[in-house]
Amino acid sequence: MKTLHVLPDRDAPQVSQQEIMTRAEHYSARNYHPLQVVLARAEDVWVWDSDGRRYLDCLSAYSAVNQGHRHPRIIQALKEQADRLTLTSRAFHNDRMGGFLERLCTMAEMDRALPMNTGAEAVETAIKTARKWGYKVKGVAQDQAEIIVCRNNFHGRTTTIVGFSSEEQYRDGFGPFTPGFKAIDFGDIDQLEAAITPNTVAFLVEPVQGEGSILVPPQGYFNEVRRVCREHNVLYITDEIQTGLGRTGKLFCYQHDSDAKPDMLIVGKALGGGVYPVSAVISSEAILGVFQPGDHGSTFGGNPLGAAVADAALQVIEDEELVERAAESGEYVMERLHQLPSDSIAEIRGRGLLIGIELKPEAGPARHYCEALLDRGLLCKETHERVVRLAPPLTIRRPQLDFMLEQIEVVFT
Ligand SMILES: *Cc1c(COP(=O)(O)O)cnc(C)c1O
Numbered sequence: 001m002k003t004l005h006v007l008p009d010r011d012a013p014q015v016s017q018q019e020i021m022t023r024a025e026h027y028s029a030r031n032y033h034p035l036q037v038v039l040a041r042a043e044d045v046w047v048w049d050s051d052g053r054r055y056l057d058c059l060s061a062y063s064a065v066n067q068g069h070r071h072p073r074i075i076q077a078l079k080e081q082a083d084r085l086t087l088t089s090r091a092f093h094n095d096r097m098g099g100f101l102e103r104l105c106t107m108a109e110m111d112r113a114l115p116m117n118t119g120a121e122a123v124e125t126a127i128k129t130a131r132k133w134g135y136k137v138k139g140v141a142q143d144q145a146e147i148i149v150c151r152n153n154f155h156g157r158t159t160t161i162v163g164f165s166s167e168e169q170y171r172d173g174f175g176p177f178t179p180g181f182k183a184i185d186f187g188d189i190d191q192l193e194a195a196i197t198p199n200t201v202a203f204l205v206e207p208v209q210g211e212g213s214i215l216v217p218p219q220g221y222f223n224e225v226r227r228v229c230r231e232h233n234v235l236y237i238t239d240e241i242q243t244g245l246g247r248t249g250k251l252f253c254y255q256h257d258s259d260a261k262p263d264m265l266i267v268g269k270a271l272g273g274g275v276y277p278v279s280a281v282i283s284s285e286a287i288l289g290v291f292q293p294g295d296h297g298s299t300f301g302g303n304p305l306g307a308a309v310a311d312a313a314l315q316v317i318e319d320e321e322l323v324e325r326a327a328e329s330g331e332y333v334m335e336r337l338h339q340l341p342s343d344s345i346a347e348i349r350g351r352g353l354l355i356g357i358e359l360k361p362e363a364g365p366a367r368h369y370c371e372a373l374l375d376r377g378l379l380c381k382e383t384h385e386r387v388v389r390l391a392p393p394l395t396i397r398r399p400q401l402d403f404m405l406e407q408i409e410v411v412f413t
Helices: 017-027 072-082 097-108 119-138 159-163 189-195 221-231 304-319 322-338 366-375 398-412
Strands: 039-043 046-049 054-057 112-116 146-150 181-184 200-205 235-239 264-267 279-283 345-351 354-359 381-383 387-390
Touching (some): 054 398, 097 112, 097 279, 097 304, 112 119, 119 146, 119 159, 119 200, 119 235, 119 264, 119 279, 181 189, 189 221, 200 221, 221 235, 304 322, 322 345, 322 354, 366 381, 366 387, 366 398
Parallel strands (some): 146 181, 200 235, 235 264
Antiparallel strands (some): 112 279, 264 279, 345 354, 354 387, 381 387
């Protein structure tokens, strides 16, 4: 059973984890199947359950907590802003959005950004931008715009987005779907070139397919994507909601290739520093310039509380050199994982601190490994049935990486 790191907790509640879970399961829709643990507080790479047991977070809320839980500077920005101004709507200017977008555009080396809240909303915004650009700039005939996507993608859960998912469960029961999307295989440049027609306005792609079980494309693939999209006047859009902001050992994952800068970059998750949902589409004047007042919007998008948090979240990534640390930590973990004398592992893959351990078919479902790791003080979540994902906060230090690797060694060998 769970015996590791039992700490006295002054806030220890009277209710058992079982009671808390029973209540949640009684009143919530059943659209999730969480591991059997109730988290009650966190600091940096560590989280504690409601009985005071400590775990190392190896999921980081799907990379939304790259800066570590409750980073002091991000929490301070949240508190200070909460005491001044939280929401104005975009009917008025607020004194925080401009500075935040300036920092974001400077870091991304692009002209303009359109702030939203969740990742799926930013993907929807990119789709709308690409279509409008197609009609207003490229000259595609009305309602004929096509967007190419990849099979095995994950871009969020809106009806339009699940409509171009290849995951049957994500689609089942949610049709009819938005037309105008065409799917090709991830990593295959010939299929991309063959799929382009005069009506193609964009290619939407993840630099590493995160939810699709941490699939890394062939080296140089995105240089080719860049070239093909430029040749055919097609917008190249990278969804860096999971891979961006340092996770893969580059600020943006596309930077692993030498000449792969996209036309549009979608960010979210860690942009909110693990405390507040903030997302954005970042692009050029020529592309985001297609929007006129009233074309698109969001009540909470660009709000001063989110802007203050995201500005601090970006500063922490720079000041604490989280990109470099992710690269170093990722290399160390990969090297150690490859030395594991395990009969159950089929493949280890990833970039930086976005790592997938794929199990052999006979080794059983990944969820069992996640449950065993939970008992040893590691919080992990499987992706697909056979891949255990390792994505701790980028602030993780060597002794904590060693703790993580020791537990993995016990469970996998
Ligand atoms: C998580 C994720 C999204 C969706 O973000 P939400 O904030 O959950 O809407 C989109 N794309 C990718 C690559 C993601 O990992």
